[in-house]
Amino acid sequence: MASWRRSCREGLEIRPSVGKGLGLFTTKALEEGEELFEEDPVCGMALLMFDQPNGRRHCQHCMRFLPETLEGGTSVCCAAGCGAFYCTKACREEAWAHHSVLCGANECWANFEQEARECCNEYYILAARALASLRADTLEEDLWEQSPWSGYASPAWWETMKRPKYEDSDSESSASHGESSSADLDSEDEASLDRFFQSTVRDQTCDMGQKLLSVLEGQVSSLAEALLRAGPEPLGRLMGLLRVNAMALHAFRQVGEDEDQDLARGMAIYSLTSAMNHDGEANCFVSSDPDMPQRCLVRTLRRVEPEEELCIDYLQGSPYTTEQRCQVLLQQYGIAPPEEPKEPMPYMGTAFVDGHVCAGTRAHQQTAGWCLIVSSFLFKTMTSTAISWHVLLWHFHIKTIPGTS
């Protein structure tokens, strides 16, 4: 597992970027299509709980597809018998950093996981993994500063949330596109509902923090316990950190000519990539290694001059209109719209390009093409992966708010 601590290869630097916090910069000129770096997640891969039916077909750590039968292969299962499968012993050992505590065979954890599932909130699982993997054991005054993720952007989780406005509970598309159904409410009502919503998210975080503490107590570092004991703020900041820094991963496999695609989704935090800011006309592109879905690769999309900031499009490959993009960027990342928003690049969706699956625009697909091509040599059935920053978690469920359940 990679470290939260950030260290750049020669020629790249993390430093302040005006109005954006930190950013990643190049000190040298870069050519178009240059591979800048690749990195593994710092926080364990999560096979997302919305995709549980697919869970057994993927390694629960690196998300690689498992062979149809486990006999004769390298696949292994959790020794405690919780039903988690891994592609190799090495993956099982890496996952042990959190799985030793967060194993489905541990009833306390299984209950917490169920609770997070009921809230439809996968960030709770990722936050639990981050806390369970914390190794620091001596406590200093500022707990947050002592955590290895203290240098990451970490707005409070409830500040990154905006009350979803559902037409009805099934209209996912209108919710995910931020469409309003409450035309009758005036702005004061809206603001007060927003405040109520945020305080409910805060209360829920507080409650989940207590529950997570009872799962982890006595089994993790004293720093992890102290962070959970210090009220809802540290967990809220960790959840916010995950919300603005985690990238969505998708692994696809075409099972047969006529059969549907096999799809797995995951979320991961990367140390260097998470220092990259958003730009609608990004000079870089993130993809993932098809042979190693959780590994992310950053390449340039055009020539980049020395001292230029390296940026990516957070909504790379998303089918949003310009207006919807502005809303999501503002609500989730706190990024104000540019004075004159430009039309996004045409969305190609998840599509076959020259026989390979990938997401994003055609320009992106071509840039990512080489790694996808490798996949067809490696697998009898075709496997490929895509990666994007934006994770749609509009489905999350806050039980006490009328109209959102």
Ligand SMILES: C[S@@+](CC[C@H](N)C(=O)[O-])C[C@H]1O[C@@H](n2cnc3c(N)ncnc32)[C@H](O)[C@@H]1O
């Ligand atoms: C993944 S982090 C990027 C690194 C971050 N700037 C830092 O200091 O760690 C995402 C956050 O960076 C900031 N950010 C990214 N792109 C931005 C932009 N174009 N304008 C303003 N803020 C931006 C927002 O606060 C966003 O929530």
